[in-house]
Amino acid sequence: MAKLTTPDTQTAPKDRRTSGIQKQGRAAKVVNDVLRSxxxxxxxxxxxxxxxxxxxxxxxxxKTTIYRRWPTKNELVIDAIRNSYIAEHEFPDSGVLREDLIQYLRIMIRRTKNPMARGAMIALNNSTDPGMKPLADELLGRARRYRTLMVQRGIDRGELPEHTDAELISDLFSAPILRRLLTLGEPVKLSYIDAVVDTVLAGAKANPPKRKRK
Known part of the structure; x- marks a missing residue:
């Protein structure tokens, strides 16, 4: 069974508005209910x-209860997304690249079946509001880095050619799934996941995209 890892930066300190999320009591329940909603x-x-x-x-x-903790809609949405998105992001580490990629995409699909997680993902990937850009850059960038690390582990194990561009492979296997899930709103079959991963890996082995020189 694949081992799942989460970004170590997800334990960043919480601010005063959400510091009670993991604690018991009415205040914690209110915060959780508002962020979930x-x-x-x-x-x-x-x-x-x-x-x-x-x-x-x-x-x-x-609504005054909300405004006391989150004076603006932007602050409310940022805390809600951060709470949902970071806590649930998982990155498989099975020792086999193909298995890791397939498992990661299956996790992604499962998350979109949860309205709370799906709302966070849609807002991050599709929002054009400039107030959302710093959070989107942070969280989507972090996810991209960890996907790239999954691919790089496969390269280091010799599953892909040594000079393969791990970041590009990361984008290629995830983009079709994200487009179907979040932009088109179409269901994604497990056979489609397998086909995407196999096609990307086959292309990388046959004609590996080389890393750009810095």
Missing amino acids: TCEELNNVGYAALRVEDVAEKAGVN
Whole structure:
């Protein structure tokens, strides 16, 4: 069975607004309910149409309760996405590149079946709001780096040619799945995942894209 790893930076200190998420009590429940409801609304309506009033109603709290912790919609959405996205991101490490890539994509599909996780992913990948860009750059960049590390491990084991561009391979195997899931909203069959991974790996072995010289 593949070992799953998570980014070590996910343990970054929480600020005062979300520091109670892992604790017990009413305050923690309110925070969790609001953050969950925010991601669910992102899944339903997207960032632009999201209204704090609707989040409050879904979470069963007064909107003033939300504004006390999160003065702006942008701050609320950033905390909700950070809480959902970082906690659930996993990166397989089985010792076999093909298995790692397939397992990673299956994890990605499972996450999109959860409205909270899907809302966070859609907002990160599709938002054009400039206020979301720093968070998107941080989290999507982190995911890309870890996908690249998965590929690089395969290169180091000799599963792909030595000078293969690991970052490009990372983009090639993930892009078709993300497009179907988040842009087109189409279901992704397991056979499609296998075909994408096998096609990318076969191309890399036959004509490896070489790393750019720095």
